[in-house]
Amino acid sequence: MSETVAAADALSTALPEAAAEIERTLDALLPRPEGAESRLFEAMRYAAMGGKRLRGFLVIEGARQFGVARASALRTAAAIEMLHAYSLVHDDLPAMDDDDLRRGKPTVHRAFDEATAILAGDALQAAAFGTLADEDTHSDAAVRVELVRCLARAAGARGMCGGQMLDMLAEQAGAPMDEPAIGRLQLLKTGRLIEFSAEAGAILGKAPMAQRHALAAFGRELGAAFQIADDLLDATASAEQAGKRTGKDAEAGKATLVSLLGIERARLQAERLAEQAIRHLDSFGERAGLLRALAAFTVQRKN
Amino acid sequence: MSETVAAADALSTALPEAAAEIERTLDALLPRPEGAESRLFEAMRYAAMGGKRLRGFLVIEGARQFGVARASALRTAAAIEMLHAYSLVHDDLPAMDDDDLRRGKPTVHRAFDEATAILAGDALQAAAFGTLADEDTHSDAAVRVELVRCLARAAGARGMCGGQMLDMLAEQAGAPMDEPAIGRLQLLKTGRLIEFSAEAGAILGKAPMAQRHALAAFGRELGAAFQIADDLLDATASAEQAGKRTGKDAEAGKATLVSLLGIERARLQAERLAEQAIRHLDSFGERAGLLRALAAFTVQRKN
Numbered sequence: 001m002s003e004t005v006a007a008a009d010a011l012s013t014a015l016p017e018a019a020a021e022i023e024r025t026l027d028a029l030l031p032r033p034e035g036a037e038s039r040l041f042e043a044m045r046y047a048a049m050g051g052k053r054l055r056g057f058l059v060i061e062g063a064r065q066f067g068v069a070r071a072s073a074l075r076t077a078a079a080i081e082m083l084h085a086y087s088l089v090h091d092d093l094p095a096m097d098d099d100d101l102r103r104g105k106p107t108v109h110r111a112f113d114e115a116t117a118i119l120a121g122d123a124l125q126a127a128a129f130g131t132l133a134d135e136d137t138h139s140d141a142a143v144r145v146e147l148v149r150c151l152a153r154a155a156g157a158r159g160m161c162g163g164q165m166l167d168m169l170a171e172q173a174g175a176p177m178d179e180p181a182i183g184r185l186q187l188l189k190t191g192r193l194i195e196f197s198a199e200a201g202a203i204l205g206k207a208p209m210a211q212r213h214a215l216a217a218f219g220r221e222l223g224a225a226f227q228i229a230d231d232l233l234d235a236t237a238s239a240e241q242a243g244k245r246t247g248k249d250a251e252a253g254k255a256t257l258v259s260l261l262g263i264e265r266a267r268l269q270a271e272r273l274a275e276q277a278i279r280h281l282d283s284f285g286e287r288a289g290l291l292r293a294l295a296a297f298t299v300q301r302k303n
Numbered sequence: 304m305s306e307t308v309a310a311a312d313a314l315s316t317a318l319p320e321a322a323a324e325i326e327r328t329l330d331a332l333l334p335r336p337e338g339a340e341s342r343l344f345e346a347m348r349y350a351a352m353g354g355k356r357l358r359g360f361l362v363i364e365g366a367r368q369f370g371v372a373r374a375s376a377l378r379t380a381a382a383i384e385m386l387h388a389y390s391l392v393h394d395d396l397p398a399m400d401d402d403d404l405r406r407g408k409p410t411v412h413r414a415f416d417e418a419t420a421i422l423a424g425d426a427l428q429a430a431a432f433g434t435l436a437d438e439d440t441h442s443d444a445a446v447r448v449e450l451v452r453c454l455a456r457a458a459g460a461r462g463m464c465g466g467q468m469l470d471m472l473a474e475q476a477g478a479p480m481d482e483p484a485i486g487r488l489q490l491l492k493t494g495r496l497i498e499f500s501a502e503a504g505a506i507l508g509k510a511p512m513a514q515r516h517a518l519a520a521f522g523r524e525l526g527a528a529f530q531i532a533d534d535l536l537d538a539t540a541s542a543e544q545a546g547k548r549t550g551k552d553a554e555a556g557k558a559t560l561v562s563l564l565g566i567e568r569a570r571l572q573a574e575r576l577a578e579q580a581i582r583h584l585d586s587f588g589e590r591a592g593l594l595r596a597l598a599a600f601t602v603q604r605k606n
Contacts, residue, residue, distance in 0.1 A: 031460050036484070037491075040460055040468040090425060095417035114398035115471045118421065122393060122428065123464035129432045130455025133448050142444040145436050148451050152433030157334050157343055161426035165343040168418045181339070188340075 007293040014290050018060050018077075019053040025078040029131055043112045043120035044127070048085040050103040054226065054294075055080045055197040061291045062201020062215050065284055072138050076147060076200050079131040083155055084193065086124035089117050091164060101245050125155070138204060146203050154192040163189025170255065177255040186227045187220075194223030198291075214280045218291065221277035225298050228270035231256040233301070235263060270299040310596040317593050321363050321380075322356040328381040332434055346415045346423035347430070351388040353406040357529065357597075358383045358500040364594045365504020365518050368587055375441050379450060379503050382434040386458055387496065389427035392420050394467060404548050428458070441507060449506050457495040466492025473558065480558040489530045490523075497526030501594075517583045524580035525598050531573035532602050534559040538566060573602040 033041040056077030063073035092099040092107040109117035166185040198219025202212035258266040277295040336344040359380030366376035395402040395410040412420035469488040501522025505515035561569040580598040
């Protein structure tokens with residue numbers, strides 16, 4: 001019991017500390033608002049700031065397993081957070097989910113305008129790849145290009161973009177999806193990037209394949225648990241708690257595991273997934289404590 | 304005189320041949336339309352097919368100077384054409400230039416819908432970086448990651464996206480721009496990617512820096528000449544000839560070098576830029592004949 005409390009305590013300190021470090025790294029990497037096109041830079045910064053930094057935290061803690069230099073982990077974390085931020089900006093657009101609120105602030109197309117939001121998303125995606133490819137991220141070109149290759153796969157047509165397409169089509173069709181279809185949608189839409197975030201530390205650390213696969217599997221299961229937690233939050237929390245509009249899945253008739261299984265069974269499934277995720281870390285020692293804590297507390301998060 | 308005719312002839316054969324090869328490479332690289340999300344794959348293919356392939360041709364002819372393997376050049380050409388195609392899809396969106404016609408076909412958001420167009424553009428950008436990062440593009444990871452780094456710079460906030468932001472802001476402001484401002488806008492919006500297209504062959508061929516810089520400078524001047532030719536076409540050609548709506552610069556009150564200098568002086572400036580471009584190839588031998596011909600005939604193109 002006291003061990004659980006200690007783990008929760010450690011996580012509740014480590015997460016915001018990592019988030020602050022990632023924020024500083026993003027601040028240094030993103031273009032300063034100056035020149036005639038500064039509106040674009042402002043929108044990129046607006047989009048990239050804030051958020052829980054789950055993905056970046058996974059990079060940092062994954063990298064810790066292999067003694068990777070902090071600067072390498074932080075730049076990689078920042079790149080993935082840029083990619084994630086771009087996806088939120090585009091998902092929020094009127095032609096997509098048409099959302100007004102994100103991370104407790106007006107969405108980018110609300111605070112700026114649609115054209116600026118599209119361009120800021122596009123430029124953030126380019127910046128993510130550019131950051132990974134830069135020499136400062138890792139001295140070994142083979143490591144950098146492997147990060148680029150894996151990010152492109154996680155983010156592209158067979159990953160995040162494909163998942164968002166499935167989501168749009170499901171909403172248009174209005175037909176209920178079954179559990180395997182929902183699982184595939186969520187694996188593509190959010191799972192692949194979370195999986196890559198966990199794997200990135202192993203790539204940076206040139207880890208043996210077995211450990212790289214173990215971290216990827218941890219990320220995959222954690223991502224699935226995290227998605228259910230997100231859907232539970234949408235079903236049960238207020239907009240104020242969540243920092244974004246909630247209840248919208250039910251409103252849109254969107255099939256999630258929560259609507260399909262009910263709140264209690266969905267919560268149980270998320271817990272089972274989190275336990276499975278933790279089991280993938282069996283070959284890792286005490287250094288993986290924060291990763292285990294993250295999985296254990298994913299289902300209990302309040303925003 | 305007969306030398307000029309021979310060069311024009313060679314170019315008029317080589318360009319469509321290269322375009323067909325690039326098209327076949329794109330066909331092999333882009334995901335096949337299958338599965339529940341096939342609408343996304345269809346839209347990506349629809350967006351990527353067709354076009355003059357100026358950028359891809361520059362990659363291929365640049366690579367020829369250094370004896371680069373054809374497959375490497377073609378994959379790099381295809382990646383840059385994916386990036387270019389994504390930029391057209393997003394530029395055509397209602398929130399941006401709001402165009403209905405592109406390459407003689409309905410634009411992607413017209414043929415599909417806005418959400419699909421946004422996602423297809425996003426996925427094409429990811430695919431461009433993923434293609435460059437793939438082992439099949441070049442055996443040397445340092446070469447691949449250098450291609451990624453330079454493409455990210457050309458396409459991002461300080462390149463193409465920044466240029467499109469300037470374009471949107473200029474249209475909203477309605478205030479006339481002067482020649483330096485127009486020049487900077489066009490350098491960012493189209494110039495940087497054309498510059499990189501010419502430079503890519505030197506990167507693939509691990510060319511000495513002097514030759515890499517010469518090719519980049521060639522691309523930069525050619526890009527500027529090409530942009531004026533594009534604006535001349537917009538001012539003088541019919542939509543049928545151009546395969547897209549024309550006269551729209553004047554209609555939107557958009558400042559171009561053509562509106563600022565008049566048709567004849569703009570044409571002269573394009574010719575001067577083309578001559579400067581060719582001079583950067585002085586240290587290259589006969590192998591650069593098609594690049595010289597491309598610059599020489601850029602101003603005379605009809606679509």
